Amino acid sequence: MSNAIEFPKNFLWGASTSAYQIEGSPLADGAGPSIWQRFAHSPGNIRDGDTGDVACDHYRRSAQDVALMREIGLQAYRFSISWSRVMPSGRGAVNPVGIGFYDELVDRLLAQGIKPMVTLFHWDLPETLDNQGGWLNRDIADWFADYARVMFERLDDRVTSWATLNEPWVVSDGGYLNGTLAPGHHNRFEAPIAAHNLLRAHGAAVKVYREVGKHEIGLVVNLEPKYPASESAADQQAAARGHAYMNGQFLDPVFFGRYPEKMKDVYGDAWPEWPAEDFELIRQRLDFIGVNYYTRSVTRDEPSALPVRAVAVRQPLATYTETGWEVYARGLSDTLEWVAARYGNPPLYITENGAAFFDPPVAEGGRVHDPLRIDYYQKHLRAIHEVIQKGVDVRGYCAWSLLDNLEWAHGFSKRFGIVHVNFATQERTLKDSAYFYREVIATNGAVL
Ligand SMILES: CO[C@H](O)c1c[n+]2c([nH]1)[C@H](O)[C@@H](O)[C@H](O)[C@H]2CO
Numbered sequence: 142m143s144n145a146i147e148f149p150k151n152f153l154w155g156a157s158t159s160a161y162q163i164e165g166s167p168l169a170d171g172a173g174p175s176i177w178q179r180f181a182h183s184p185g186n187i188r189d190g191d192t193g194d195v196a197c198d199h200y201r202r203s204a205q206d207v208a209l210m211r212e213i214g215l216q217a218y219r220f221s222i223s224w225s226r227v228m229p230s231g232r233g234a235v236n237p238v239g240i241g242f243y244d245e246l247v248d249r250l251l252a253q254g255i256k257p258m259v260t261l262f263h264w265d266l267p268e269t270l271d272n273q274g275g276w277l278n279r280d281i282a283d284w285f286a287d288y289a290r291v292m293f294e295r296l297d298d299r300v301t302s303w304a305t306l307n308e309p310w311v312v313s314d315g316g317y318l319n320g321t322l323a324p325g326h327h328n329r330f331e332a333p334i335a336a337h338n339l340l341r342a343h344g345a346a347v348k349v350y351r352e353v354g355k356h357e358i359g360l361v362v363n364l365e366p367k368y369p370a371s372e373s374a375a376d377q378q379a380a381a382r383g384h385a386y387m388n389g390q391f392l393d394p395v396f397f398g399r400y401p402e403k404m405k406d407v408y409g410d411a412w413p414e415w416p417a418e419d420f421e422l423i424r425q426r427l428d429f430i431g432v433n434y435y436t437r438s439v440t441r442d443e444p445s446a447l448p449v450r451a452v453a454v455r456q457p458l459a460t461y462t463e464t465g466w467e468v469y470a471r472g473l474s475d476t477l478e479w480v481a482a483r484y485g486n487p488p489l490y491i492t493e494n495g496a497a498f499f500d501p502p503v504a505e506g507g508r509v510h511d512p513l514r515i516d517y518y519q520k521h522l523r524a525i526h527e528v529i530q531k532g533v534d535v536r537g538y539c540a541w542s543l544l545d546n547l548e549w550a551h552g553f554s555k556r557f558g559i560v561h562v563n564f565a566t567q568e569r570t571l572k573d574s575a576y577f578y579r580e581v582i583a584t585n586g587a588v589l
Contacts (some may be wrong), residue, residue, distance in 0.1 A: 147528050148586040153256065153537030155217030156210070156540065157493050159263035160306065162546040164223065166200035170238035173229030175265035176275070180323035191552030197544050198567050202241065207249045209560060210543065213575050217256040217467050219492055219539045220246070221263035221307060224288055224338050231267030234282050235291055247299050257300050258492075258539070260361060261289055261346065263307040264316075264323065276312065276335035276342075282422070283374075285342035290349045301356035304431050304492070305346045308363045309339035309391050318448075322362075322548055329411045329448050333404075337415060340394050340423045345426035356515050361431030361492045366472045366479070367440045372453045375442035376460045378453035382407050383440050386449050388479075396484045397556045399423040405446050416488070429536070430480065431492030432519075436462075437472030460513075463497040463555050464548075470520035474528045480531045488534050495541035497548065497555040500572065509561045509572040518574060522581065522589050540578060544569070 161167070161177045168174060181192035210218055226230060228238035228336050234560055243259075250257045262285070266275055269571055270284055289305070297303075306312075313336035317320030318329060343360055371378040385403035392399050398420035405412045428448045443452040455461075460468040473494070480489065498513040518540065545558035553564055559575040562568075580588045 142261045146523065146586045146589045147527065148526060149536075150585075151536075152444050152585060153187050153217050153490070154580075154582040155215055155256070155539040155552060156213070156543035157219035157541050158546065159201075159221040159260070159265075160223040160226070160263040160409065160511050161196070161263070162542075162548070163197040163199040165193065165195040165198045167193055167223075168227075169200060170242075171229060171236040172239050173225035173231070173236075174268040174272045175223065175225045176268055176323040177265045179268055179529060180436050183325075186325065186554040187550055188554050191547060191554075193547050195564070196547045197562050197564075199544075202567065203242075203246050204249060206544070207246070207253055207255070209569055209571070210250075210255055211253045212579075213559070213571070214579045215255055216582065217258050217302075217539065218250055218334045218543070219258040219260065221265075222259040222292060225265065225267035225269075226292065226542055228288055229269075230234055231270035232287060240291070240295055244295065247296055251299060253448070256302065257375055258290070258304070258490075259296065259300050259310065260301045260304045260307050261285075261292060262305065262501055264312060266324070273325060276317070276338045277331055279338060280340070281338050282341040282345040283495055286345035286349050286453060289346035290353065293350055297356065299353050303350065303354070303356070303358040304361045305343040305358065306339060307361045308433060309336060309343070310363055312336075312389055329408065329555040333408055333411065333413055335494075336390060337413070337419065338455040340411070342418055343395075344422040344425045345354060347427065348422070351425070354448075357428035359427045359429035359431055359490075360391070360395060361433060362388075363435075364388050364476045364480070365435070366476050367451070368437060369443035370439050373442070376440065379442035379449075380440040382449050383438060383451040384526065387424060388476075392430070392480070393425045394420060395427065396424070396487075409448065411448070416580075427487070429488040429490055430484075431490050432477065432480065433493035433541070434473045434476060435494065436466035437469045437475075446532050452463060463499055463515075463573065464551070466496070468496065468517055468520070470524040474524040476533065477525070477528045477533050481528075486532070487532050490536055491525060491538040493539060493541035494518075495557050495559075500561065503561060503563070503570050507570055511572045511574050513575040514559070514572070516579045518578065518581075519589055522586065526581065526589070
């Protein structure tokens with residue numbers, strides 16, 4: 142039997158981005174502000190005072206960027222829609238130029254044989270809705286469902302793969318518990334309420350899709366396996382709390398209609414009780430789960446690290462990325478096997494996977510040598526192939542990210558792209574990892 146790696150015949154190879162991180166022009170042509178417009182322009186929130194005012198200028202350069210995708214040989218492109226570009230007040234009136242931008246982008250992609258994979262919400266909530274309570278207001282489930290209906294009715298004749306939310310955990314943890322991300326709240330009572338309303342909004346949008354949609358819809362979650370730092374009961378329990386908080390908190394309600402028991406232990410008196418009908422809304426049948434994987438956590442007990450009381454332990458012999466994440470491809474295979482075993486082997490896409498390393502400047506001849514990123518992709522793609530061989534239903538992979546972009550609170554200091562962006566000139570340069578990925582796609586993985 143040949144040792145050559147070969148992915149399934151119709152395996153889908155793509156790359157991912159998100160609206161606020163690449164588009165720029167956040168208020169152009171009638172667009173309304175998102176909470177990231179406000180958060181980025183509040184001093185101290187983003188490194189070096191960077192904002193998404195220009196970013197990769199994708200709003201004006203989308204034709205050029207689609208040509209880049211074609212040059213790399215992408216079969217799919219995962220992107221998000223700016224809710225407030227399409228509906229400036231988040232509800233009611235639709236901005237024809239705003240929705241027209243996405244309509245045109247979809248047509249450009251299809252003309253190049255690239256499958257659009259659309260995420261409705263990638264953190265950039267309309268500011269007007271946040272002013273009405275945002276994810277803390279139960280009405281947001283209806284607001285999101287109305288926005289989703291507008292997008293389905295406009296694009297579902299051409300878009301065949303939808304995701305409701307990108308990483309509700311990050312919105313709850315970063316936006317409401319720790320305040321590191323928009324809207325910048327620090328409140329352990331708000332975080333579980335936001336998480337629950339995100340899940341309710343997800344369910345409401347899926348219900349609408351079952352009325353009007355003809356293709357597939359799913360949810361994108363970030364998953365990070367937690368390995369106890371020792372055999373001690375304290376570390377085992379800490380890893381279990383971290384696992385429930387980050388991994389089970391969103392998938393259990395969607396698949397089982399209930400939260401992990403451990404969530405009460407995490408939030409204590411801040412953990413609310415919810416009506417049964419909320420879980421009936423949340424547990425809508427899904428066509429796939431999108432998994433965003435970057436790293437693992439070797440976890441120890443830390444009573445002062447509230448509310449989870451768990452911290453990651455640095456691994457002395459490991460390689461770490463510029464964002465401080467351990468390179469650990471086995472964590473991806475372990476995670477995918479866990480999802481398959483716990484939730485009945487649902488169809489999966491790896492919707493994000495990648496790394497920020499310190500990239501050298503563009504060299505003579507226009508090359509950007511990023512061997513560490515190539516090594517990262519090789520290791521993680523092999524890990525995916527390993528579990529596919531075991532029967533895990535992985536149907537596609539999107540590298541994070543197509544372009545160097547605005548890495549949220551890190552600003553432009555952390556480069557995840559397989560394409561280098563000179564933010565002063567907006568010049569794009571394929572990195573060595575883009576040429577590597579082009580070969581991976583062309584050989585369906587045989588070069589790995
Ligand atoms: C904690 O979630 C994942 O680690 C994660 C990593 N990432 C993400 N989620 C987000 O979906 C992207 O917008 C980020 O740019 C990307 C890189 O940081």
